[in-house]
Amino acid sequence: MKRTASTLAAVLCALMTAGAASGQDMGKFIATGGVSQVEGAGGGGLTPWALIAGYGSRDSWGANAHYTHIQTQDYSLATRGVAVGIADRLELSLARxxxxxxxxxxDQLRIKQDIVGLKVRLLGDAVYEQDTxxxxxxxxxxxKKNKGIGGLGALGVSNVTQLGxxxxSGYDYYVSATKILxxxxxxxxxxxxxxxxxxxxxxxxxxxxxxxxxLMPEASVAYLLTRKLAVGAEYRHKPHNLGVDHEKAYYDAFVAWFPNRNLSLTAAYAALGDxxxxxxxxxxxxxxSLQAGF
Known part of the structure; x- marks a missing residue:
């Protein structure tokens, strides 16, 4: 945990130094950069939004680093990554x-996966086009590139293809529509x-x-209790491709706190099925999930 925190702190420090040098403007309203989705994209916790990560305006750019931990009865998932938003139009993300x-x-099972993401805003402005x-x-x-399976060597299993x-590796493609009222x-x-x-x-x-x-539908709704505090819920439908995995939809209910444009903290209760x-x-x-950036 200390190593993760120090690594993310180093990444964030480098990003903030670069942002200051380039005159990065943080022109968006607070909370409108979203949080970091569990696969690295800007959005909610479970599903990406059409919003572009960071607080840079159309004339600038923004970036963030995040660490997310999910703990269930039998499993845990840690995600860390960075995302960069350019001119409020293009988003690039990297997550592990x-x-x-x-x-x-x-109890010895270990699986790692790397995810590289690209998002492009096509039309509309969720913040400034309130009259439509x-x-x-x-x-x-x-x-997404799965890095193999650890801890099951006694069973001769080292790759997900041995589970069926x-x-x-593979690609996810998505389209998102977001409206802020x-x-x-x-x-x-x-x-x-x-x-x-x-x-x-x-x-x-x-x-x-x-x-x-x-084609799998996903949905999010968030209510702003104050300018810096939001509550909401998410749903994410899932395919069922493996006989050894009775995969079900994901759900969560969350609260997100934005004390300032540089930090956000999201806590949720998640139901992830079998x-x-x-x-x-x-x-x-x-x-x-903790996100730091600009």
Whole structure:
């Protein structure tokens, strides 16, 4: 944990130094940069939004670093990454996911995954176009590379393809539409994702139950209690491609605090459904994410 914190602090320090040198303007309203989604994109915790990461305006850029931890009864997931928003139009993100088993027979399980993301705003402005119902719309792609399985050497398992996945890498494509209604202190978002990923790619891509791209709906709603505090909920539908994984939809209820433009803290209670038939319980637990940037 100390190593993670120091690494993210070093990344953030470098980003802030570069931002100061380039005259980065932090022109967006507070909270309108969103938080860091568990795959690295700007948005909610579970699903990307059409908003571009960072607080840079159309004439500038912004960036952030994040660390997220999810803990259920049997598993934990840590995600760390960085995202850069350019001219409030283009977003680039990089994230590393570390998935661990905490309960026998999978208490030695370790899986890592790298994710590279790209998002482009196509039309609309969720903040400044309050006189129209047209939302901000963005399209994005995530390339995911599973780094293999650790801790199951005694079973001869070292790659997700040995669990039935067709591939250990793949792409997610998505379109998101986000509307902020300042009159009602409300943000609503809908995302449609084309994916073959099993548990976001942690268990590979495709499988014995299906190997085609499937369109999965996702949704978020957030209510601003104050200018710096928001509560909300999210839903993310999932494909079911693996016989050894009765994959179900993800849900969460969250609270996000934005003390200033440089920091945000998100806490949530998440329901993640079944994760493998080896620990056949509906996985539920807490989610905590810290984001720092500009």
């Amino acid at each position: 996911q570390d998935f661990k088993g905490d309960l026998a027979p999978l 119902w047209v939302p901000q719309v963005a399209v994005g792609v995530m390339y 996945a067709k591939d250990d 300042f009159e009602y202190s409300l943000l609503v978002n809908g995302t449609l994702r084309a994916t073959r990923a099993n548990q976001m790619g942690i268990l590979g891509f495709g499988g014995d139950q299906g190997d085609n791209m499937k 994760i493998t038939v080896f620990n056949p319980k509906k996985q539920k637990g807490w989610y905590l």
